[in-house]
Amino acid sequence: MNLIFVLLVVIAGMGLSFEAGLLGPLGSEVGHLWATLSIFGVGASLLWLISLFIPSKETISLHAIPKWQLSGGLLGPIYVVVLTLATPALGVAMTMIGVLTGQIGKSFAIDYFGWFGTAKKPVNKLRVLSILFVILAMFFSYMGAA
Template sequence: MWYLYGCVLLAGIANAIQPGMNGTLAKDLPQPLAAGLVVGAGTLLSILTVGLISGRMALPSYDQAAQIPWWAWIGGVLGGGIVITQLLIARQIGAAPFLGILVTAGVVTSIALDHFGWVGFAQHPASLWRILGGGLMIAGVAIVALT
């Protein structure tokens, strides 16, 4: 089980590095959003490669697809929005404020998602400690972003 936390740790490190890489690509290409296509192609190839190697790549049948909630199909649009903000904003405000705001917004939102059991998450009450932790993250990112 601990290796899963290690994988998330590596993803967090990649999440901090990726905006700079994507922003540089956006700056150096004739049009910044063209970098999004390069990023999307890299994402597609990564998922396809891992899926094929692991044997975990299969398209759903029509009946299976019809059973999936409508909102589950638009997660890629949200991912696209994240990449677009990396391409257009991250370099301008800096790595620390960008990632601090991104992560803090994600944690605060996830407290609500867990509390109400929205978008497929199991319900976990928003305890005083969770709320306090979210508040401390807001305070911390404000210090990082405003200094």
């Protein structure tokens, strides 16, 4: 079962690269904020349509949800604006390896400290080595593109 999830997240990661490739030119054409708005507008419309066909288990009031959990909605637009700005300057590959480095670095901290209710995961030599390899990949990609 975990192998299926690994495959799905790799495919989702490919989708992020595709999105970055689209956002750079779109941001240059219509402006970075409008590109971000269009991406979220299309996504929200699609999710609304899907929700019409998938029954909801229960209705939960937004007031019942801890407010810090909703703060994740602020991060998506910031991420998309950064993609629209960085991708034309850095290229898709360098932009994505920078995103990957940030994601893995912060993910290790979240796992280690058990933030957001996640199970704590200890840091070991292999995990440290893996982040060092990602940082090296970012460095080599940057130097190779310069």
